[in-house]
Amino acid sequence: MTTITINERTKAGKTLLELAKLLAVTNKGVKIEEEESPYNPEFVAEIQKRYADYKSGKSKSITVDPNDIWGSLGLK
Structure with a gap:
């Protein structure tokens, strides 16, 4: 298993995240786990x-x- 950190504020980050979401839908080997903010x-x-x-x-x-x-x- 590999962890990748993506900055969703950048154009490249948004593109990579959309690609990962697409792969997660079509492949069982890709799973996206989003972290919840620790702040109230x-x-x-x-x-x-x-x-x-x-x-x-x-x-x-x-x-x-x-x-x-x-x-x-x-x-x-």
Whole structure:
């Protein structure tokens, strides 16, 4: 068994992933196992929202208390 890491954000990565999916459907010897993110989806969404606000100028800065990250983001 061989493990291959594919960056799905690149054109080559997308192409290779589509080829692997096609092979997985037509061949029993190819299996795709996608890893689940170890991060809480609510936390990721909040960080992305706040970063988008920062980039668009809606928010001037992002302040996170390292001792209470969840509380700083209003998720506690």
